[in-house]
Amino acid sequence: MSRYVITIDAGTTNTRVHLFDQDFALIASASRPVGVRNTAIDGNSEKLRAAVRDCVRELLEGAALTGAQLQCVLASGMITSNVGLYELPHVAAPAGVDELAAGAKSVLLEDVCPTPIWFIPGVKNFTTPVDTGNFERMDMMRGEEAECLPLIESHRGELPLLLVLPGSHTKFVGVGADGRISACVTSITGELLDVITKNTIIADAVGHGFVTAQSYDRDMVLLGRRTAERVGLGRACFAGRILSQFTQNDAEKIANFILGAVLQNDAAALLGSSALRAGRDATVVVTGKEPLRQAIADVLRDTGAFAQVREERPSDGAPLAALGARMVAQRLGLL
Structure with missing residues (x-):
C-alpha cells in the first residue's frame, strides 16, 4: 500500500x-x-x-x-x-x-x-x-531552520555559508564549516517597508505600492542604500519625498529608492552584528522571490564587504521547509 x-x-x-x-x-x-x-x-x-x-x-x-x-x-x-x-x-x-x-x-x-x-x-x-x-548576540528562529537544511545540503561544497531568507522578518543564518547552523540574526525590514509604504508621508511618493519584478530598478535601489548608509534611514526616506517633488516624479523609481534605503538596514545588521561577524568571508546565498531576492543580493554586493553573493531561485517543487522536514524525518527513521 x-x-x-x-x-x-x-x-x-x-x-x-x-x-x-x-x-x-x-x-x-x-x-x-x-x-x-x-x-x-x-x-x-x-x-x-x-x-x-x-x-x-x-x-x-x-x-x-x-x-x-x-x-x-x-x-x-x-x-x-x-x-x-x-x-x-x-x-x-x-x-x-x-x-x-x-x-x-x-x-x-x-x-x-x-x-x-x-x-x-x-x-x-x-x-x-x-x-x-x-543580548545583541542572541537570536532565534522557528521554521527557517527547516528551510536551511536543504540549502546547506545543496551548497555543502561551499561551506561556510551565510543564508539570507527574506520576509516580513528576514533571517540571516550562519552555517559553519561542519554544515551546522552556527547563529542567526533577524531584522524586521519587511515590516518597516510595509509601514513606510502604506502609513507614512512617503506613501504618496511611492504610489502606495511596492516594487515588482517588472519595475525593479537596480540603480535607484543602490542610490537608496548609499543614501541611508550616509544619512540614516529616516532622512533617506524623506529624501525619497524630495526626489519625487523636485527631480523624479515616478512612483516606481521612488519605491525602488525606498526599498534600497530600507535594505541598508540589513547590510548594517550583517556588518555590525557580533553574532555573525565570522560569516563575512562565507559564501552568501540569498533565497526568495523577485524582486526582494535580487534587491538584497545587489545591496550586499554593493557594500563590497562580502566575498561572494549568490541568488537561489525557488524551485517549482516542494517548498524548502517541507524538504527540510523530510530530512529530519529520514534521520528519525520515519521515511
Missing part, C-alpha cells in the same frame, strides 16, 4: 500544508490566512487548530485518502512556539539535522490530525543567560 506524507508550515500569519506521495512528489497543497498572530490576539489557539485541521482534511479528502495511509505528519515553524499548537524548546546552535531530530517530538492532537504530528524545534544562538552585555 502506498504511504503518504503531510508537512505543516505554520507561521505568524499563514498556515501552509502539503501532501506528498511516497517518493516525496508534491500531490496537493492547502493554506489558510491564519497563524500564531491569531493565537496571540485571541488568547487561545482555536483558529490555528481549525486552520490546520481544515487543511489536513481538505488534502486527505481531495486525494481520497484516510489517516491510516499517512506514513508521517511533520510540522515546523511558529506552530512549535508558546502561541502555537505544541511548544518545543529551541535547540541551541550549533545545530544541524541530528540536533533537530533529537529535539523533535511526536504528539497526537486528535482534534487536529488523525495521526500523530512530529513537531520540529526551532534554533536559538546560545543557552547562557541573556543580559544587557550579550
Whole structure:
C-alpha cells in the first residue's frame, strides 16, 4: 500500500500544508490566512487548530485518502512556539539535522490530525543567560531552520555559508564549516517597508505600492542604500519625498529608492552584528522571490564587504521547509 506524507508550515500569519506521495512528489497543497498572530490576539489557539485541521482534511479528502495511509505528519515553524499548537524548546546552535531530530517530538492532537504530528524545534544562538552585555548576540528562529537544511545540503561544497531568507522578518543564518547552523540574526525590514509604504508621508511618493519584478530598478535601489548608509534611514526616506517633488516624479523609481534605503538596514545588521561577524568571508546565498531576492543580493554586493553573493531561485517543487522536514524525518527513521 502506498504511504503518504503531510508537512505543516505554520507561521505568524499563514498556515501552509502539503501532501506528498511516497517518493516525496508534491500531490496537493492547502493554506489558510491564519497563524500564531491569531493565537496571540485571541488568547487561545482555536483558529490555528481549525486552520490546520481544515487543511489536513481538505488534502486527505481531495486525494481520497484516510489517516491510516499517512506514513508521517511533520510540522515546523511558529506552530512549535508558546502561541502555537505544541511548544518545543529551541535547540541551541550549533545545530544541524541530528540536533533537530533529537529535539523533535511526536504528539497526537486528535482534534487536529488523525495521526500523530512530529513537531520540529526551532534554533536559538546560545543557552547562557541573556543580559544587557550579550543580548545583541542572541537570536532565534522557528521554521527557517527547516528551510536551511536543504540549502546547506545543496551548497555543502561551499561551506561556510551565510543564508539570507527574506520576509516580513528576514533571517540571516550562519552555517559553519561542519554544515551546522552556527547563529542567526533577524531584522524586521519587511515590516518597516510595509509601514513606510502604506502609513507614512512617503506613501504618496511611492504610489502606495511596492516594487515588482517588472519595475525593479537596480540603480535607484543602490542610490537608496548609499543614501541611508550616509544619512540614516529616516532622512533617506524623506529624501525619497524630495526626489519625487523636485527631480523624479515616478512612483516606481521612488519605491525602488525606498526599498534600497530600507535594505541598508540589513547590510548594517550583517556588518555590525557580533553574532555573525565570522560569516563575512562565507559564501552568501540569498533565497526568495523577485524582486526582494535580487534587491538584497545587489545591496550586499554593493557594500563590497562580502566575498561572494549568490541568488537561489525557488524551485517549482516542494517548498524548502517541507524538504527540510523530510530530512529530519529520514534521520528519525520515519521515511
